Amino acid sequence: MNVNQLKTFTPIAHTSALSFMEELSKALSLDQKDVSLDVGCGVGTLTRLLSERVGRVTAFDISLEMIKEAKEISTAGNITYSVGDATKLSTYEEYTNSFDKVVAHFALHWMKDFKTALEGIHQSLKPGGQCYLDMGQHNPDIIDTIKVLNSYTSPKWETYMKGYEHAYYTFKGSVDDYKQMLASIGFKDIDCKQERFKLPLTNDEGKAFLPNFMGQLERFPEDRREEYMKDALTFAFGTDQGEFFISGSLITAIARR
Structure with missing residues (x-):
């Protein structure tokens, strides 16, 4: 996924974030004294x-481009921006036992080694600190759609697609499995649940949202990406016009160190 795709999707993401923020504030009892970490910001x-x-709050992301854009979105004096790999979070000594609250929202399923990232999050929390951790759950409805979108090739695109492996790593287990994994890391007071969603998207919204799952677009010259998107959407949905429906499920967890 790239910055331009996310910028296009920002209005939808902002509306979703406003709703999520109310839920998060209550779930973690956010306080003006809290020192927080936003993993995969x-x-x-x-x-x-x-x-x-x-x-x-520390805004933490592996992409320098993302961090640069985040700085443009907000210049609030209480935000620290940091480029880093969440799967190596445990090696950042300055983060050990440092945060009252940690949030990883729509981030963990982009990490192949997400368990190591969770271990780093656990280590970064102060004793008794709380976190909110959601994870895309393996669900055929959305995963099959993503697979179809990302398997699309034809003679005119095969040069760009050769050797491509899509980076989207959903949790292949139940809510109880996720809870057990967190407990094995050392998290306590774990409250897990599954949230299903069905997201209707207009044509413009779909073309803004779906590229977030299509990392292969990075392989194409910018002047050919729109053409590829039209071909891939037609391949997956039978058309590149109209309304698109994306459905799936998340496993969410609120836990304490």
Whole structure:
């Protein structure tokens, strides 16, 4: 996924983040004294909202481009921006036992080694600190759609698609399995649940949303990406016009160190 795709999707993401922020604030009892970490912050839509509810927040993402965009979205003085790999979070000594609250929202399923990231999150929390961790659950409805979108090739695209492996790693287990994994890491007071969603998207929204799952677009010259998208959408949905429906499920967990 790239910054331009996320910028296009920002209005939809902002509306979703506003709703999520209310849920998060209650779930974690956010406080102006809290020092918080936003793991996989992307372009900082949630970080900006978090900064209004807590004392300090660190926006953390592996992409320098994302961090640059996040800085443009919010210049709040209580935000620290940091480029880093969440799967190596445990090696950041300055983060050990440092945060009252940690959020990883729509981030973990982009990490192949997400368990290592969870271990780093656990280590970064202060003793008794809380976190909110959601994870895309393996669901044929959305996974099959993504597979179809990302398997699309033809003679005119095969040069770009050769050797491509899509980076989207959903949790292949139940809510109880997720809870057990968190407990094995050392998390306590774990409250897990499954949330199903069905998201109707207009044609423009679909073309903004779906590229977030199509990392292969990075392989194409910018002047050919729109053409490829039209071909891939027609391949997956039978058309590149009209309304698109994306459905799936998340496993969410609120836990404490």
